[in-house]
Amino acid sequence: MSPFTTMRLFLLLASLAIVGCQQVPVTGRSQFILVDEGEVAALSATEFAKMKKLPADPRLPKLREIGLKIVAAARRDDKAGVLPPASRWEFAVIDDKSPNAFAMPGGKIGFHTGMFAFAPTDDDLAVIMGHEVAHVICRHGSERVSQSMGVAIAAAVADEATRDSSAKTRGTWMAAVGLGAQFGILLPFSRSHESESDRLGLIFMARAGYNPEAAPAFWTRFGKGNGGKTPEFFSTHPADATRVAQLRKWMPEAKAQMPKKP
Numbered sequence: 001m002s003p004f005t006t007m008r009l010f011l012l013l014a015s016l017a018i019v020g021c022q023q024v025p026v027t028g029r030s031q032f033i034l035v036d037e038g039e040v041a042a043l044s045a046t047e048f049a050k051m052k053k054l055p056a057d058p059r060l061p062k063l064r065e066i067g068l069k070i071v072a073a074a075r076r077d078d079k080a081g082v083l084p085p086a087s088r089w090e091f092a093v094i095d096d097k098s099p100n101a102f103a104m105p106g107g108k109i110g111f112h113t114g115m116f117a118f119a120p121t122d123d124d125l126a127v128i129m130g131h132e133v134a135h136v137i138c139r140h141g142s143e144r145v146s147q148s149m150g151v152a153i154a155a156a157v158a159d160e161a162t163r164d165s166s167a168k169t170r171g172t173w174m175a176a177v178g179l180g181a182q183f184g185i186l187l188p189f190s191r192s193h194e195s196e197s198d199r200l201g202l203i204f205m206a207r208a209g210y211n212p213e214a215a216p217a218f219w220t221r222f223g224k225g226n227g228g229k230t231p232e233f234f235s236t237h238p239a240d241a242t243r244v245a246q247l248r249k250w251m252p253e254a255k256a257q258m259p260k261k262p
């Protein structure tokens with residue numbers, strides 16, 4: 001890469017809304033985020049709007065109730081003000097038989113109809129909700145978008161470095177950034193994101209008054225084979241012995257935050 005190309009890359013990065021290092025709550029891990037949380041939230045809202053929702057599903061009020069309790073419990077760790085106000089959160093039952101649940105930046109949470117069979121109690125729902133809200137407070141969506149933008153920018157730079165077409169340069173880069181952002185939203189989370197969400201989710205559910213012991217039980221149940229075919233949620237959220245062992249390790253930290261019984 002020529003020094004000139006490097007400088008142009010630097011200028012492009014500097015022109016992006018936010019370039020910087022942020023810290024994940026509780027774990028304190030540093031993360032590099034290239035995008036504005038609001039822009040990622042807007043992209044997410046577009047994706048969320050396309051999904052087939054069931055607004056009259058009788059399980060929706062319960063989901064919303066548990067979700068908002070978890071969000072309220074999570075706010076104590078939201079030093080950076082990432083979590084939207086309660087009125088901005090949107091919970092939806094998604095008409096899809098595959099067992100899956102997800103959270104998007106900006107506070108959009110979706111539960112597939114196929115997920116409910118795997119989460120019969122409020123504590124089970126709180127396990128999933130705690131985990132998903134943790135993805136939001138940790139800005140995993142923005143981090144993932146930033147990572148895939150980084151890959152897209154590198155590819156565009158490599159491409160430009162072999163040609164001398166400076167007029168098109170900015171357009172090429174901006175297209176790459178857009179692709180990276182779009183693609184990033186749809187990628188599964190990394191293993192370290194999953195661990196972080198497990199730990200914070202455990203704390204949030206305990207703080208909200210749910211039994212954190214439901215978490216290792218939930219993951220153990222699904223770790224024991226599902227007739228050979230791994231449902232989508234569990235292929236992107238592997239329920240192996242490591243995951244359950246980590247939850248056990250973090251259990252005292254979570255239990256210490258449970259509300260005191262009168």
Ligand SMILES: [Zn+2]
Nearest residue numbers: 189194197237
């Ligand atoms: Zn997850």
